[in-house]
Amino acid sequence: MGRLRAAIDRHVPEDLARLLETVPEWFGQPQANAAYVEAARVKETWTVRDEGGTVVGVTLVDRHFPHVLDIHLIVVDRAAHGRGIGTAMLDAIEADARASGVVLLEVKTLGPSDPDPAYARTRRFYESRGFLPLEETNLWGEDDPCLIMVKPLCPRGGRVERVGEEYADG
Ligand SMILES: CC(C)(COP(=O)(O)OP(=O)(O)OC[C@H]1O[C@@H](n2cnc3c(N)ncnc32)[C@H](O)[C@@H]1OP(=O)(O)O)[C@@H](O)C(=O)NCCC(=O)NCCS
Numbered sequence: 001m002g003r004l005r006a007a008i009d010r011h012v013p014e015d016l017a018r019l020l021e022t023v024p025e026w027f028g029q030p031q032a033n034a035a036y037v038e039a040a041r042v043k044e045t046w047t048v049r050d051e052g053g054t055v056v057g058v059t060l061v062d063r064h065f066p067h068v069l070d071i072h073l074i075v076v077d078r079a080a081h082g083r084g085i086g087t088a089m090l091d092a093i094e095a096d097a098r099a100s101g102v103v104l105l106e107v108k109t110l111g112p113s114d115p116d117p118a119y120a121r122t123r124r125f126y127e128s129r130g131f132l133p134l135e136e137t138n139l140w141g142e143d144d145p146c147l148i149m150v151k152p153l154c155p156r157g158g159r160v161e162r163v164g165e166e167y168a169d170g
């Protein structure tokens with residue numbers, strides 16, 4: 001594959017469904033996958049496409065508050081793992097986030113109390129891209145430990161100027 005270009009894209013639920021099927025070790029629950037595909041119909045979507053325009057990576061994004069961006073889901077076609085596609089999407093999202101005043105990236109993934117080796121790789125992926133484990137919670141129930149990871153995007157001057165109006169309640 002030539003130079004990778006990650007960019008904001010239109011909604012691609014069918015492409016997401018296809019990519020999820022390539023990685024059953026991570027996305028093996030039909031009901032959860034159906035919910036992700038529904039989410040892909042409405043959530044902000046970033047992709048990498050190959051030379052022919054086929055989607056090979058998808059990231060869905062939530063913006064709960066103006067100062068934080070949440071990586072709701074990231075997946076790369078199994079045939080293209082390890083070629084920089086996931087990194088390219090995170091880099092593009094981070095650059096856009098910084099430009100719009102976001103100071104914190106967030107992602108939730110299966111926590112280290114679960115011995116699943118596939119998710120151990122996923123956590124290493126996030127860690128090597130600058131995400132720090134913040135807290136393991138039972139947000140997803142007792143059987144699925146949820147690790148919240150964050151990546152601070154230090155603003156110029158090292159100081160957060162303001163938080164969004166939706167957050168400020170004083
Ligand atoms: C995690 C994922 C999005 C990374 O995308 P990618 O394009 O394969 O990653 P990149 O090529 O940019 O980076 C490769 C790095 O990710 C790590 N990695 C994690 N899972 C990997 C996998 N299945 N295949 C290859 N590399 C993987 C590698 O160790 C490598 O780290 P390094 O560069 O520090 O050595 C992708 O592998 C994937 O879709 N995994 C399955 C789904 C998943 O885990 N989603 C997140 C759920 S919370």
